[in-house]
Amino acid sequence: MRRSDLPDDFVIGTATxxxxxxxxxxxxxxxxxxxxxxxxVPGAIADGSTGDVADDHYHRSAEDxxxxxxxxxxxxxxxxAWPRIQPNGSGSPNRAGVDFYRRLAESLLQRxxxxxxxxxxxxxxxxxxxRGGWMHRDTAFRFADYAAHVADQLGDLVSDWITLNEPWCxxxxxxxxxxxxxxxxxxxxxxxxxxxxxxxxxxxxEALRATDSAARVGTTLNLSSVQPAGDxxxxxxxxxxxxxxxxxxFLDPVLRGAYPADVLDDLGETAWFAENAxxxxxxxxxxxxxxxxxxxxxxxxxASGSAPAAGAxxxxxxxxxxxxxxxxxxxxTQMGWEIHPDGMVDVLRQANALAxxxxxxxxxxxxxxxxxxxxxxxxxxxxxxxxxxxHLEAARDAVAEGLPLRGYFIWSxxxxxxxxxxxxxxxxxxxxxxxxxxxxxxxxxxxxADFLRDAVPAGRA
Ligand code: GBH
Numbered sequence: 001m002r003r004s005d006l007p008d009d010f011v012i013g014t015a016t017x018x019x020x021x022x023x024x025x026x027x028x029x030x031x032x033x034x035x036x037x038x039x040x041v042p043g044a045i046a047d048g049s050t051g052d053v054a055d056d057h058y059h060r061s062a063e064d065x066x067x068x069x070x071x072x073x074x075x076x077x078x079x080x081a082w083p084r085i086q087p088n089g090s091g092s093p094n095r096a097g098v099d100f101y102r103r104l105a106e107s108l109l110q111r112x113x114x115x116x117x118x119x120x121x122x123x124x125x126x127x128x129x130x131r132g133g134w135m136h137r138d139t140a141f142r143f144a145d146y147a148a149h150v151a152d153q154l155g156d157l158v159s160d161w162i163t164l165n166e167p168w169c170x171x172x173x174x175x176x177x178x179x180x181x182x183x184x185x186x187x188x189x190x191x192x193x194x195x196x197x198x199x200x201x202x203x204x205x206e207a208l209r210a211t212d213s214a215a216r217v218g219t220t221l222n223l224s225s226v227q228p229a230g231d232x233x234x235x236x237x238x239x240x241x242x243x244x245x246x247x248x249x250f251l252d253p254v255l256r257g258a259y260p261a262d263v264l265d266d267l268g269e270t271a272w273f274a275e276n277a278x279x280x281x282x283x284x285x286x287x288x289x290x291x292x293x294x295x296x297x298x299x300x301x302x303a304s305g306s307a308p309a310a311g312a313x314x315x316x317x318x319x320x321x322x323x324x325x326x327x328x329x330x331x332x333t334q335m336g337w338e339i340h341p342d343g344m345v346d347v348l349r350q351a352n353a354l355a356x357x358x359x360x361x362x363x364x365x366x367x368x369x370x371x372x373x374x375x376x377x378x379x380x381x382x383x384x385x386x387x388x389x390x391h392l393e394a395a396r397d398a399v400a401e402g403l404p405l406r407g408y409f410i411w412s413x414x415x416x417x418x419x420x421x422x423x424x425x426x427x428x429x430x431x432x433x434x435x436x437x438x439x440x441x442x443x444x445x446x447x448x449a450d451f452l453r454d455a456v457p458a459g460r461a
Contacts, residue, residue, distance in 0.1 A: 001389055001392055001393050001396065001451075002451070002454055003451050003452060003453075003454040004454050005396050006392075006395065006396055006399060007399060009406075010395075010399070010405075010406065010407060010408070011074050011075050011114070011361070011406060011407030011408070012073060012074050012075070012407065012408055012409075012410075012452060013073050013074055013075030013076055013077055013113075013114075013116065013407065013408075013409040013410070014068065014071075014073050014076060014077070014409055014410045014411075014412065014413040014429070015076075015077035015078070015363060015364050015409040015410065015411050015412060015413070016057075016076075016077070016078050016079070016412055016413050016414070016416065017078070017079045017118070017121035017122070017165065017416075018078070018079045018080060018081035018084075018121060018123055019033065019035045019051045019054070019081065019121070019122065019123045019417065020051065020054060020055075020412075020416040020417045020418070020419070021054050021055040021057040021414070021416045021417070022051075022054060022055075022056075022057045022058045022081065023051065023052060023053040023054040023055065023056045023057065023058055023059075024056070024058035024059065025050075025051065025052050026052075027058065028084070028094075028096035028097065028100070029084075029087055029094045029096050029097065030081065030083050030084045030087060030094075030097060031083035031084075031086070031087025031088055031089070031125050031126065031127065032083060032125070032126040032127075033081065033082070033083045033123035033124060033125060033126055033181075034122075034123065034124045034125075034126055034129045034133070034174075034181035034182045035051060035122065035123050035181045036050070036051075036052075036126065037126055037129075037181065037182070038180070038181030038182060038183050039051060039181075041183060044183060044420065045419075045420055045421075045422045046420060046421045046422050046424050047421070047422035047423055047424045048422070049417065049422035049423050050417075051417040053434075054416060054417045055414060055415075055416050055417075055432050055437065056437050058100065060437065061100075061103065061104050061107070062107060063439070064413070064414070064439070065104070065107045065108055065111060065113070066111070067413070067414075067430060067439060067441075068108070068111070068113055068413060069108075069111030069112070069113055070449075071429075071441070071445060071448060071449045071452065072449055072452035072453055073113055073452065074113065074114060074407075074452075075113060075114040075115075075116055075160070075407070075409070076108055076113050076114070076115060076116065076413070077116040077117075077118060077162070077363060077409050078104065078115070078116070078117060078118070079117070079118035079119070079120070079121035079123075079165065080101055080117055080118070080119055080150060080154075081097070081123050082119075082120065082123060082124065082125055082146055083123060083125045083126075084096075084097030084100065084101075085097045085098060085146060085149060085150060085153075086125060086145075086146055086149070087125065087127075088125060088127040089124075089125035089127045089128035089142055089146075090142055090145060092149075093149045093150075093153055098153045098154070101117070101153075101154060102153070102154060102157060105117075105154060105157035105158050106157060109157065114159075114160060115157065115158050115160070116158075116160040116161075116162065116363075116409075117150075117154065117158045117160070117161055117162070118161075118162040118163075118164075118165050118220065119143075119146070119147055119150060119161065119162065119163050119164070119204060120143065120163065120164050120165060120170075120200075121165040122165065122169070122170060122174075122180070122181065124139075124181075124182075128142055129182050133174075133175075133182055133184075133193070134170060134171065134174070134175070134193035134196045134197055134200075135175065135184075135186070135189070135192055135193050135196070136196070137196055137199070137276075139196055139200065140196050140197075140199040140200035140202075140203055141200075141203060143200035143203065143204055144200065144203030144204050144206070144207045145207075146204075147163070147203075147204035147207045147208055148207040148208075148210070148211055151207065151208045151211035151212040151215065152211050152212075155211055155212030155214070155215065159212075159214050159215060159216055160216050161208055161212075161215055161216065161217045161218070162217075162218055162219060162220050162293050162363065163200070163201040163204045163205060163208075163217065163218075163219045164197055164198075164200070164201050164219050164220065165220050165295070165363075166220060166221065166222040166295060167194055167197040167198060167201070167219075167221070167250060168194070168221065168222055168245075168246055168249075168250060169222060170193065170194075170197055171190050171191065171193035171194035171197060172190050172194070172245070172316045172317070172318075173316055174190070174193065175189070175190035175193045176188075176190035176314060176315065176316050176317075176318050177313070177314050177315060177316035178314055179316065179420055180419060180420065185314040187314070187318045188267040188268050188269055188318035188319050189269075189272075190318060191249070191264070191267050191269045191272075191273075191318075192269075192272060192276070194249060194250070195273070195276065195277050195281070198250070198253055198254065198285045199281050199284065199285060201219050201254070201285065202281070202284030202285040202286075202287060203284060205217050205219075205284075205287055205289065206284065206287065216290040216291065217289055217290055218289045218290055218291040218292055218293050218361070219254065219289060219292065219293065220292075220293030220294070220295055220363045220364075221247075221250045221251065221254075221292070221293070221294060221295070222246075222294075222295040222296075222297075222364075223246065223247050223251070223294050223295070223296060223347035223350065223351070224242075224246050224247065224296075224297075224298060224299060224300050224343070224347070225296075225298075225299040225300070225340060225342075225343030225344075225346040225347055226239050226242050226243040226246065226247070226299070226300045226301075226302060227239060227299065227300070227301050227302075228301075228302060228303070229301050229302060229303035229324075229326045230303065232303075232304065234303070234304030235302070235303045235304055237304060238302040238303055238304045238305075238320075238322075238323040238324070239302055240262065241263075241266055241302075241317070241319075241320040241323060242300055242302050242317065242320065242323055244260055244262060244263035244266060245263060245266070245267075245317050245320060246300070247347070247350060248260045248263060249263050251350065251351060251354055252354070253277075253282060253285045253286060254285060254286060254289070254292070255286065255292070255351070255354040255355045255358070256286065256354055257282045257283065257285070257286030258282060259273055259277060259282075266319045266320055267318060267319045268319055289358070290359070291358065291359040291360065291361055291406065292351055292355070292358055292359075292360050292361070293360075293361050293362075293363035294347055294348065294351060294360060294361070294362055294363065295362070295363055295364035295365070295411070296343065296344045296347055296362055296364070296365050296391075297335075297337050297364075297365065297366075298337035298338050298339070298340060298343065299338050299340040299343040299346075300325060301325070301326045301327075301328050301338075302323050302324065302325055302326060303323070303324045303326050304322060304323065304324070305322050305323065305324035306322060307321065307322050308321045308322070333367040333368050333369060333383075333387065334367075334368040334369050334370060334425060335367075335368050335425065339367070339387060339390070341390040341391050341393065341394040342394060344362065344365065344391055344394045344395070344398070345394050345397055345398045345401070345403070348360055348362075348398050348403045348405055349403065352403050352404065357404070358404065359404050359406045360403065360404055360405050360406065361405070361406055361407040361408070361409070362391075362395065362405070362407070362408045362409060363409050364409055364410075364411040365388075365391050365408065365409070365410065365411060366384075366387070366388070366410050366411035366412060366427050366429075367383070367384050367387040367388075367427065368418070368425040368426055368427050369381055369383050369384050369426070370426070371426060371431065371442075378440075378442075378443065379431045379440055379441075379442040379443065380442070380443050381442045381443055381444045382443065382444075384429065384442070384444040385443060385444040385447040385448075388410060388429075388444065388447070388448065389447075389451075391408075392408065392451070395408050410429060410448065411427055412427045412428050412429075413428060413429065413430060414428035414429070414430040414431070414432050414439060415427065415428035415430070415431055415432040416428065416432070428442070429441065429442055429444045429445040429448055430442065430445050
């Protein structure tokens with residue numbers, strides 16, 4: 001596979017997120033976020049770490065931008081930490097926070113790299129969580145206000161905007177399983193958070209358009225390809241449910257202006273949505289976007305099982321606790337996530353069926369693997385390069401079949417603080433030594449750099 005197998009204007013970038021890389025969590029007036037709080041809950045993070053230092057990117061952004069430029073990426077997707085802009089979740093912007101992102105965007109532009117800014121990659125100001133967080137409708141309006149400030153302060157430098165990263169994770173990992181911040185477990189009421197996040201997207205979209213007329217605005221969903229384990233009716237129903245909760249609950253309101261009735265019914269939330277998700281809300285949520293971002297990692301194979309045992313951990317799929325996630329025997333990454341590149345084409349088709357003209361971007365795709373240090377000190381990660389190449393081939397196939405896929409971003413530029421896994425999982429194409437903060441491009445980064453120059457990529461194995 002060569003780069004020239006993709007269209008000339010196909011964007012290839014790499015992605016990160018504020019809390020995972022920045023560190024400097026108490027500098028320059030940044031307020032507390034829900035992840036600062038959650039990381040301190042005993043047992044919440046696998047290695048007991050926090051993102052206080054992470055990749056120290058806040059102090060090393062110049063070096064990191066050089067790296068991005070040297071590797072040859074067209075675009076860099078980063079996220080803006082809301083508590084750097086509004087330390088308490090409202091009010092006029094904090095100058096130092098704004099300046100950090102202005103410098104970042106300027107230095108990217110100088111290197112010919114297009115900045116793509118995500119407004120919300122999970123670091124909600126703690127002050128807003130104290131007032132109910134995403135369970136509270138008002139947070140959607142606070143988010144719109146934040147978006148307007150950001151557009152006002154950065155709109156001359158940034159044209160590509162993503163409102164939310166993965167509202168499924170924010171709502172169902174944050175408020176149902178409690179596996180992510182804020183660590184709540186409210187069962188199927190987590191769907192209310194999903195509605196407020198989407199409403200926040202709708203209002204932010206409006207605010208961005210009003211402030212920055214050149215803005216290209218989209219939102220990013222994490223979509224999974226879902227297949228039934230067997231051909232029983234129970235397995236088909238399990239697949240309908242998991243596709244419903246992971247994919248359709250978000251795709252349908254954004255692209256069709258309606259929530260999927262079967263999913264609200266599975267959740268037992270039909271009445272709440274009838275009362276609270278007004279026509280006006282849905283009109284906003286489904287207002288035209290310029291592109292849809294999709295984060296794709298894996299496929300789910302599901303079967304109908306039995307009710308969970310008493311005392312089982314809270315599920316991220318409330319109302320569908322009887323569904324079993326089946327191991328197919330296909331290879332998995334270190335996360336245990338099945339490697340299934342064709343699933344990326346499946347989710348692109350699913351989005352495209354709802355919005356045939358809408359440009360699509362894979363805004364994240366990548367893999368965690370443990371490091372292997374070569375005799376010469378190099379970091380050898382053949383499986384990561386293989387994973388990336390297989391998914392770039394899937395991107396090529398998607399384009400060939402006529403899907404409006406316009407770009408692909410690798411998760412991630414560099415190893416970083418992997419949420420509930422802390423520093424114990426590495427997704428980077430660049431290795432980070434957390435003792436010295438030294439960045440070392442892995443073999444996969446060299447493969448990507450060759451690919452980007454359209455050189456015949458060096459052998460992977
Ligand atoms: C992304 O989330 C995040 O945007 C990013 O910050 C993060 O570092 C990166 O991925 C890597 O985790 O657990 O078997 O049910 C991805 C979250 C991953 C959630 C796949 C759904 C389904 C697989 N998604 N997961 S499983």
